[in-house]
Amino acid sequence: MQKNFRNPTLTRRQKRSRRGLTGKPASNTQDKAPHNKSRLFIAWGVLIAAGLGLAINLYYLQIVRGPKLTQRARNQQMVNLRPFMPRRPVVDRSNNVLAIDRPMYTLYAHPKLFNKSNEEIAQRLAPIINKDAAELLKTFQSKKSGITLAPALPEEIIDRITSLNLNGLELIQKYSRFYPPDDLVADVVGYVNIDRRGQAGVEYSQEKLLERSVQTVRLSRSGNGSFMPDHAPEGFLHFDDLRLQLTIDSRLQRAARNALKQQMEKFGAQRGAVIVMDASDGSLLALVSQPTYNPNKYSTSDISLFKNWTVADLYEPGSTFKPLNVAIALENGVIKPDDTFNDPGFIRVADRTIKNALNNSYGRINIAQILQHSSNIGMVQIIQRLQPSAYYNWLERLGLGQKVDTDLPFEVSGRLKSQEQFIASPIEPATTSFGQGLSLTPLQLVQMHGALANGGKLVTPHVVRGLIDSKGQMHYSPNRTTPRQIFSATTANTVVEMMESVVTEGSGKPSQIPGYRIAGKTGTAQKASPSGGYISGARITSFVAILPVESPRYVVLALVDEPKGENAYGSTVAAPIVKSVMETLIPIEQIPPSQTGNGD
Known part of the structure; x- marks a missing residue:
């Protein structure tokens, strides 16, 4: 019996044949090769294009936009810093x-x-x-x-x-x-x-x-934003x-304030001021104004107090201006120190009658007695010896109508009638002779009396000495106007000696200090109204002193606005303030006693 054997080779072919019959293509290496090459070319093309694009972008960023981007980076890394600098003390x-x-x-x-x-x-x-x-x-x-x-x-x-x-x-x-x-x-x-x-x-x-x-500096910052001190200048x-x-002396300032406040309270005054000046150079040793404010609490203060009225407000000086008029007349040679005048208590000028403050008449009096009694009639007669135009020119030389040019702010100019008005009306020189019809600041009056105290020179009142370091060495001192010689030293000294008689024998007696020669002049002026004329019953009392008479140097002015009471005069209100201030000034400045002093 013959056995049948399977051919394995045939079977595989048959299988392949069968798979072929299904319509599914068999894998073919030769068919796949073109496809793989295409993909490779595409991949390489993409990579080359990306690289080229990256190169172009890098070129654009680093070469074309490089400087701008670098600056932007620096701006982000650096900061402008203006460090706080405290004000100088x-x-x-x-x-x-x-x-x-x-x-x-x-x-x-x-x-x-x-x-x-x-x-x-x-x-x-x-x-x-x-x-x-x-x-x-x-x-x-x-x-x-x-x-x-x-x-x-x-x-x-x-x-x-x-x-x-x-x-x-x-x-x-x-x-x-x-x-x-x-x-x-x-x-x-x-x-x-x-x-x-x-x-x-x-x-x-x-x-x-x-x-x-302060200089603005640029500091670099780290990535977390903190400053890098290593890069700080x-x-x-x-x-x-x-x-x-x-130039202010705080001890004198305190004494002046206390004396002023005491008198203001006693007489119910509206406001007051005290100024102490060293006439040798114009430095102000004290400048007090009441009422005042606390700069630590300025927001709760009355804004009207921020302007110092001794430089920002005008007033009519009244009789404290008389010594300056005497100096003008002496300098022009129209009077001599021993001249006398008759004071019957009144004088007619044009259509006006001028009287003394208390309607007193003093008869025959010399120039020193005119100042002692504060005679308006005597002063009118003195100034009538001057040509109005010459008198007006002297008032301008004194600085009336101008600013003092001090280093304190908000200063105003004094007021003086126009030359045409002044010359055309005889009443203008007459009223100016006893300090009415013109206006100035308290600081300007101190400046003018300083010219009597320093031998005739008009100095600039100032409070700034300069910039000093912690060792007291001066690093900067302001340039000031060169002092102008207004009066001769002889005229200035003559007037100061006449003013001394006001303290020894006249209305300035309350300012006497035993052992010291003091010159002075009281003033009790009507208060001018902003709308013209004078405020009924309102007055400004003042006293100005120069010491020591034998070697004049210091000017002290006290001014009290609208004191109340029948006994409110320059002699009763202001002179005691000046005395108290001088009693503090003398030991501070080590002023030696005079050989013959007031009150001895």
């Missing part, structure tokens, strides 16, 4: 601090960050910041964050707060201008506002000297130790 002539920048802190609370209960923190914090604990608790409960507890706290308070070790309290440092003497020198120093700009006094007029120069945070020194 202001000191008096003895280096007592009158104004200084000091660090202050604003205290914020964030109750959501408290590590203790609201009640406990309120109880511990309230007495330090001077607040009620219950009110503080309500404040904490009203808001979760960003509560302002105190806008300006000094460092000593901050030390107490930080010692509590409480979470949730934030302190932001700032600088604030501080005035240690409070209101003592406010009319001279002034104040700065919240924007740190001077608004009055030397804080305003000397802004350029008080502000330190060397010494960019250093600043000078210069301070603005004034």
Whole structure:
């Protein structure tokens, strides 16, 4: 029996044949090759195109836009910084601090960050910041964050707060201008506002000297935004130790203020002022005005007080102007020191009758007695010897109608009638002879009397001495107008000696100080009305003194506006103030006693 065997080869072919019959193509290596090559070319093309695009983009970024992008990167990494520079301090002539920048802190609370209960923190914090604990608790409960507890706290308070070790309290440092003497020198120093700009006094007029120069610097920042001090310019945070020194003496300023306030309260006066000037150079040793304000609390003060009225307001000087008229007449040679005049108590000038203040008549009197008795009639007769045009020219030489050009701000010019008006009306020279019909500032009157005290020179009153360092060395001193010689030394000394008789024998007796020769002149002037004429019953009392007579140097003026009472005169209101101020001035300036003094 013959067996059938399967042919394995045939079977595989048959299988392949069968697979072929199904319609599915058999794999063919030769058919796949073109497809693989195409894919490879496409892949390489994409890679080459991407590389080329990347190269073009790199070229564009690094070569074409490179400089701009570099600058932008630097701008992001660098910051312009203008460091805070405190204003220079202001000191008096003895280096007592009158104004200084000091660090202050604003205290914020964030109750959501408290590590203790609201009640406990309120109880511990309230007495330090001077607040009620219950009110503080309500404040904490009203808001979760960003509560302002105190806008300006000094460092000593901050030390107490930080010692509590409480979470949730934030302190932001700032600088604030501080005035240690409070209101003592406010009319001279002034104040700065919240924007740190001077608004009055030397804080305003000397802004350029008080502000330190600040350079803007560029600092680099790290990736987290913090500054990199290694790249900071060397010494960019250093600043000078210069301070603005004034000519004011705080001891004398305090004595003048106390004396002025006492008399103002006694006579119910509206306002008053005291000025002390060293006539040798015009430096002001004291300048007091009442009422005044506290520059540490300027926002609660009357804004009318920010302008110092001794330089910003005009008034008619009255009889305190008479010694200057005597000097003009002497300098022109129309009178001699021993001339006499008849004072019947009145005089007719054009259609007007002029009388003495108290309707007194003094008969035959010399020039010194005209000043002693403050005779209006005698003064009119003296000035009538001068040609009106010559007299007017002398008033202009004295500076009437002009500014003093002081370093205090808001100064106004004095007022003098036009030359045509003055010459055309005989009444104008007559009233000017006893200090009416013209107006000036109190500071200008002190300047004019300074010309009598220093041998005839018109100096510039000033309060700024200059910039000094911590060792007292002067680094800058302002340029001032060269003093003008107005009167001869002989004329000036003659008038001062005549004024001495006012203190020894006349209305200035209340200013006498035993052992010292003092010259002076009282003034009790009607108060001019802004609408013309004079305010009924209103007067300005004043007294001006020069000392020591044997070597004149210091001028002291006291002025009291609208004192009340029948006995309110220059001799009773202002002269005692000047005496008190001189009693303080003498030991401060070490003025030796005269060989023959008033009151001996």
